[in-house]
Amino acid sequence: MTENEQSINEFTYVYGFRSRKYYKLFITENGICGAVIAGTIPDAIMADIMLPRNPAGFFLEPVYNKKILKRHDREDELTPTLIDNLDFLKIDKKNFFWAKEDIQEVRIQTKMHNFTWPAQNSGTITFVLPKKKKKTFIMYPVQDVEHLTENLKKISSNVNVI
Numbered sequence: 001m002t003e004n005e006q007s008i009n010e011f012t013y014v015y016g017f018r019s020r021k022y023y024k025l026f027i028t029e030n031g032i033c034g035a036v037i038a039g040t041i042p043d044a045i046m047a048d049i050m051l052p053r054n055p056a057g058f059f060l061e062p063v064y065n066k067k068i069l070k071r072h073d074r075e076d077e078l079t080p081t082l083i084d085n086l087d088f089l090k091i092d093k094k095n096f097f098w099a100k101e102d103i104q105e106v107r108i109q110t111k112m113h114n115f116t117w118p119a120q121n122s123g124t125i126t127f128v129l130p131k132k133k134k135k136t137f138i139m140y141p142v143q144d145v146e147h148l149t150e151n152l153k154k155i156s157s158n159v160n161v162i
Contacts (some may be wrong), residue, residue: 010080012151015042016125016137021094023137024075025125026083027151031100032127036092038071042099042140100155104128108152109143109162110150 011026011033015135022038041047047064051057070160080129082088089095105128112121122139139145145161152159 011083012148014125014137014139014143014148015141016139018135018137022071022140024078026078027148027155028083029155031101031155032098032103033086033088034096034098035074035078035088036094037074037078039067041067042071043068045141074152076129097138098127098129102129103156104130105160106152106156107160107162111162115136 006062009024011028013024013026016023016025017040020040021036022040022042023034024037026033041064042052044065048063048070051060051064054109077091078088086097089097108123109126110123113124118140122141122143122145124136124138126134126136149159149161
């Protein structure tokens with residue numbers, strides 16, 4: 001993913017898996033906004049990996065193609081105005097906003113995580129929040145970690161790349 005693709009619509013963003021959901025995380029000047037855009041199969045590459053290689057997989061393919069199209073529709077709903085006003089929180093109960101004051105540390109581990117194997121990913125990103133809560137996302141697909149780190153440093157002084 002190029003720098004321009006990762007910064008469309010005013011905000012830098014990163015995609016990530018967490019708890020069997022696929023999120024789009026926006027880095028805003030006030031903090032991190034996370035919006036659920038799909039389940040465990042966000043694109044055709046993951047569908048190909050996850051679908052069984054038998055007749056059942058053949059019959060499930062149209063279902064997953066419909067889910068992939070729905071993911072793109074959900075992503076298109078996330079306009080900069082919706083993110084700025086935090087109205088995106090009303091779309092799904094799993095959507096969230098973390099104020100930059102609440103983000104104590106951001107850890108980016110660039111070693112590929114095996115969850116998406118054989119598809120490539122950029123490792124994990126972990127946000128440390130108050131009361132030592134840690135929220136980890138597997139960054140999929142491959143993303144520009146340098147650009148991401150640069151923008152995360154604008155909201156948190158404690159960004160570590162491992």
